[in-house]
Amino acid sequence: MEVIFETPRLLLREFTLEDAPLLLQLNSDPEVLKYLHEPLLQDEAHAETILRNIILPQYENKLGRWAVYLKENNVFIGWCGLKHRPELEEIDLGYRFMQTAWGKGFATEAAKQTLVYGFKNLNLSLITGRAHIHNIASIRVLEKIGMEYIGEGIVDDCPVKTFTLQNPY
Numbered sequence: 001m002e003v004i005f006e007t008p009r010l011l012l013r014e015f016t017l018e019d020a021p022l023l024l025q026l027n028s029d030p031e032v033l034k035y036l037h038e039p040l041l042q043d044e045a046h047a048e049t050i051l052r053n054i055i056l057p058q059y060e061n062k063l064g065r066w067a068v069y070l071k072e073n074n075v076f077i078g079w080c081g082l083k084h085r086p087e088l089e090e091i092d093l094g095y096r097f098m099q100t101a102w103g104k105g106f107a108t109e110a111a112k113q114t115l116v117y118g119f120k121n122l123n124l125s126l127i128t129g130r131a132h133i134h135n136i137a138s139i140r141v142l143e144k145i146g147m148e149y150i151g152e153g154i155v156d157d158c159p160v161k162t163f164t165l166q167n168p169y
């Protein structure tokens with residue numbers, strides 16, 4: 001298990017194929033996927049396919065979506081991380097948490113340190129964040145971590161607000 005980094009309350013590590021039950025738990029909640037262009041996961045086999053084909057290959061270039069754990073009790077609460085989107089020529093900041101973990105500042109804490117990791121450890125020049133125009137919580141997170149609002153547009157058939165940040169280091 002490769003630990004990526006820790007924050008005061010959180011630990012981020014790489015997913016493995018054994019994490020299909022965790023991913024299923026997260027991606028089978030319609031509220032979690034409300035603003036996302038993704039199908040609900042129905043079973044562990046489907047979750048394992050997503051891990052094998054989409055999440056794990058991103059780790060080859062040190063990027064990826066990382067499993068987020070609460071340090072105080074070692075409970076999985078969701079994921080946060082950076083994804084290369086070659087079709088858009090960008091590195092995308094993303095986060096997704098179980099409903100039980102919402103509203104406690106965890107997304108902000110994980111995303112802020114993900115920016116630092118991306119800029120300092122990976123030497124990225126620009127990171128992009130996008131959220132559905134009605135996904136107020138996600139937009140708020142992008143604002144709170146200091147990203148700059150670029151504008152609205154349609155991406156992946158969804159109306160989104162786009163934010164970016166240049167490497168400040």
Ligand SMILES: CC(C)(COP(=O)(O)OP(=O)(O)OC[C@H]1O[C@@H](n2cnc3c(N)ncnc32)[C@H](O)[C@@H]1OP(=O)(O)O)[C@@H](O)C(=O)NCCC(=O)NCCS
Pocket residue numbers: 031032033035036095096097098101102103104105106107108109130131132135136137138140141
């Ligand atoms: C978006 C998400 C990650 C936010 O996680 P979180 O841990 O609750 O976020 P935080 O607690 O760090 O911050 C949320 C902020 O949004 C605010 N917020 C949440 N819902 C809100 C609403 N309906 N109206 C106004 N503000 C709202 C919170 O008050 C907080 O801001 P504040 O600190 O200024 O009060 C979480 O809701 C989630 O996982 N959603 C489902 C997946 C998703 O949409 N991911 C993003 C895809 S772009």
